[in-house]
Every structure is written in C-alpha cells, then in structure tokens.
Amino acid sequence: MLALFRVDPPATRSREAKCQHAGMSVDGYRAMTSALRDFLDLVATAGPGADVDALTTDLRRWTDRLAPHRVDESRRVFGERFDLPDRGQTMTPLFVPRLVTTVRAEGVARFGEYFLGSNGAAHGGAVPLLFDEVLGHVVLARGLRARTAYLHTEYRAITPIGRDLTVRARVDRVSGRKLFLTAELSDGDAVCAESEALFVELRDGAP
Ligand SMILES: CCCCCCCCCCCC(=O)SCCNC(=O)CCNC(=O)[C@H](O)C(C)(C)COP(=O)(O)OP(=O)(O)OC[C@H]1O[C@@H](n2cnc3c(N)ncnc32)[C@H](O)[C@@H]1OP(=O)(O)O
Structure with a gap:
C-alpha cells in the first residue's frame, strides 16, 4: 500500500474552494479519483467474460450525467487538488x-x-x-x-x-x-x- 504524504501546495484554500463550490467534499473527490484508477486497472485486466455491453450502458449514463457540469479550465478540479496524491487526476x-x-x-x-x-x-x-x-x-x-x-x-x-x-x-x-x-x-x-x-x-x- 502507498502511504500518503502531504505536499503543501501554493494555494490550497482556493483549490479546496473549487471543490466546495462544485458541491464535492474533499474526501469525496479523493475517493472518486481513487475509484477511477481502480476502474481503469480493472478495465485493462478484464477478460472476455466481462459484460462489456452493460458497462457501455453505464458509462454512457455517466457521460450524460457529467455533460451538464462542464466548466472552463480555470474552474476545473481534476488535476488541481494539490493536497491529494497525483493532484486528483488519473492521467x-x-x-x-x-x-x-x-x-x-x-x-x-x-x-x-x-x-x-x-x-x-x-x-x-x-x-x-x-x-x-x-x-x-x-x-x-x-x-x-x-x-x-x-x-x-x-x-x-x-x-x-x-x-x-x-x-x-x-x-x-x-x-x-x-x-x-x-x-x-x-x-x-x-x-x-x-x-x-x-x-x-x-x-x-x-x-
Ligand atoms: C504541487 C506540484 C504539482 C506539479 C504539477 C505538475 C505539472 C506537470 C508539468 C508538465 C509540464 C509540461 O508538460 S508543459 C507542456 C509541454 N511543453 C510544451 O507544450 C512547450 C512547447 N514549447 C514552448 O512553449 C516554447 O518552445 C518554450 C516555452 C519551451 C520556449 O519558448 P520561448 O519562451 O519563446 O523561449 P526560446 O527563446 O525559444 O528559448 C529560450 C531558451 O531555451 C532554449 N530552448 C528552447 N527550446 C529548446 C529545446 N527544445 N532544446 C534546447 N534548447 C531549447 C533556447 O535555445 C533558448 O536558449 P538561450 O538562447 O536563451 O540560451
């Protein structure tokens, strides 16, 4: 398991504010990107038995849910959480x-x-x-x-x-x-x- 080490970012408060403004809890965003990493790893390891059609339906549903929340670069949270491992991104x-x-x-x-x-x-x-x-x-x-x-x-x-x-x-x-x-x-x-x-x-x- 990786231990978590905090790096003091230059402007944590405004970045936390971004999260709060977006209606996300700090821990919630961290849990989301962690779950996304686990998901991508499992997509990569999935064998032929995986239910790809159901997965596609779920992914499309989530794409539709996220689409109305698009914001410009200055207001995005992804990659801007400097208090989290990997800045809260999975790229x-x-x-x-x-x-x-x-x-x-x-x-x-x-x-x-x-x-x-x-x-x-x-x-x-x-x-x-x-x-x-x-x-x-x-x-x-x-x-x-x-x-x-x-x-x-x-x-x-x-x-x-x-x-x-x-x-x-x-x-x-x-x-x-x-x-x-x-x-x-x-x-x-x-x-x-x-x-x-x-x-x-x-x-x-x-x-
Ligand atoms: C909590 C923390 C989270 C941390 C968060 C972590 C974030 C991740 C960071 C990712 C960073 C990126 O990937 S950035 C994205 C990828 N990179 C890019 O897109 C850069 C694209 N290129 C450019 O924008 C430009 O070419 C620049 C800015 C690099 C340089 O342009 P410029 O400012 O006009 O400068 P210029 O006059 O050309 O060059 C200045 C000097 O550098 C030299 N120079 C310039 N390019 C080169 C080169 N390729 N190889 C050799 N030398 C070069 C010149 O010879 C000159 O030397 P001299 O004559 O003065 O001796």
Missing part, C-alpha cells in the same frame, strides 16, 4: 511525493495495470509522463511558470507494473530562463529509467 501513473523542494523531489511511483505495455513492463510512453509530472513538482515549487522544452528518457530495465517504485528528480543547473533537470526511476537498487529535461520559464504574457 499519469500514481506519484505520491515524500519530499518536494525548490531543488529536488522524491516519492513513490506506481504504474497500475492500466499502464501496461506488454510482458509486465510499463508502456514506454508512460515513463516520461511520470517524469514530466515529478519534474513539474520541482519547477512549481520554485514558483515558476515554465514548460518542458525537452524530456529525454533512457530505458535501463523494464518498469514493472503494480509495484511501489522510487522516483527522484533534481535541478542540475539554471541558466537564465532555462532549468536543466534530471530524474531517475528505480525498483529497489535497479534503475528502470533516467531522464534529462529542459524546462523554460515562460515570457510574460505567454499563454
């Missing part, structure tokens, strides 16, 4: 931060079954997705508006599914608006993947 493999500072981040990562590539190994695209997320935590801790300019990933060994892994990221060098960072994903002593990234601080007025 990336689970990352539970243990430590986030302006120079480094470290935490537990877990690739659910949903992220399987083949033969027990995580999909190669999911690994940089995790790295971008973890590096983003460091960049955000610096209070910067920045975007990834490149993210080079080296795959050293398979990234196993369904295990608690360790992920670490750090700032190596800063040059003007450029932040050069590195990250590493490991399974015990075995390094699964490494990454080198450049984040560029946005110019004033950049979208």
Whole structure:
C-alpha cells in the first residue's frame, strides 16, 4: 500500500474552494479519483467474460450525467487538488511525493495495470509522463511558470507494473530562463529509467 504524504501546495484554500463550490467534499473527490484508477486497472485486466455491453450502458449514463457540469479550465478540479496524491487526476501513473523542494523531489511511483505495455513492463510512453509530472513538482515549487522544452528518457530495465517504485528528480543547473533537470526511476537498487529535461520559464504574457 502507498502511504500518503502531504505536499503543501501554493494555494490550497482556493483549490479546496473549487471543490466546495462544485458541491464535492474533499474526501469525496479523493475517493472518486481513487475509484477511477481502480476502474481503469480493472478495465485493462478484464477478460472476455466481462459484460462489456452493460458497462457501455453505464458509462454512457455517466457521460450524460457529467455533460451538464462542464466548466472552463480555470474552474476545473481534476488535476488541481494539490493536497491529494497525483493532484486528483488519473492521467499519469500514481506519484505520491515524500519530499518536494525548490531543488529536488522524491516519492513513490506506481504504474497500475492500466499502464501496461506488454510482458509486465510499463508502456514506454508512460515513463516520461511520470517524469514530466515529478519534474513539474520541482519547477512549481520554485514558483515558476515554465514548460518542458525537452524530456529525454533512457530505458535501463523494464518498469514493472503494480509495484511501489522510487522516483527522484533534481535541478542540475539554471541558466537564465532555462532549468536543466534530471530524474531517475528505480525498483529497489535497479534503475528502470533516467531522464534529462529542459524546462523554460515562460515570457510574460505567454499563454
Ligand atoms: C504541487 C506540484 C504539482 C506539479 C504539477 C505538475 C505539472 C506537470 C508539468 C508538465 C509540464 C509540461 O508538460 S508543459 C507542456 C509541454 N511543453 C510544451 O507544450 C512547450 C512547447 N514549447 C514552448 O512553449 C516554447 O518552445 C518554450 C516555452 C519551451 C520556449 O519558448 P520561448 O519562451 O519563446 O523561449 P526560446 O527563446 O525559444 O528559448 C529560450 C531558451 O531555451 C532554449 N530552448 C528552447 N527550446 C529548446 C529545446 N527544445 N532544446 C534546447 N534548447 C531549447 C533556447 O535555445 C533558448 O536558449 P538561450 O538562447 O536563451 O540560451
């Protein structure tokens, strides 16, 4: 089981307000994204006996229920719950931060079954997705508006599914608006993947 570690976000109160405004409890949103991760993992592991027609009917019903609640990006809750593991989103493999500072981040990562590539190994695209997320935590801790300019990933060994892994990221060098960072994903002593990234601080007025 993953333990939960709280990272103090820059603006928790307004993000909690978003939840309350949306009529959601804080714990309720956390339970929802957790249930969604479990659901996606079970979709990925389902065999031919699964009742796909009934599932489709249920999913369509829920799509119809959610459709009237669409809001613009500034009012969305998904990915904005900085007090929850994974910011209350399911798009990336689970990352539970243990430590986030302006120079480094470290935490537990877990690739659910949903992220399987083949033969027990995580999909190669999911690994940089995790790295971008973890590096983003460091960049955000610096209070910067920045975007990834490149993210080079080296795959050293398979990234196993369904295990608690360790992920670490750090700032190596800063040059003007450029932040050069590195990250590493490991399974015990075995390094699964490494990454080198450049984040560029946005110019004033950049979208
Ligand atoms: C609680 C926490 C939660 C944490 C929450 C976690 C959130 C997850 C974070 C995800 C972050 C993302 O994925 S962001 C989304 C993915 N990325 C993007 O969409 C970015 C698309 N690209 C762009 O917008 C632009 O190209 C920029 C912003 C990267 C750079 O444009 P710019 O601002 O005009 O800067 P520009 O003058 O071109 O370049 C500035 C300097 O950087 C260098 N540079 C720029 N691009 C490159 C490059 N690819 N490779 C080498 N060098 C480059 C230039 O040579 C120059 O160096 P010099 O001449 O000064 O030496």
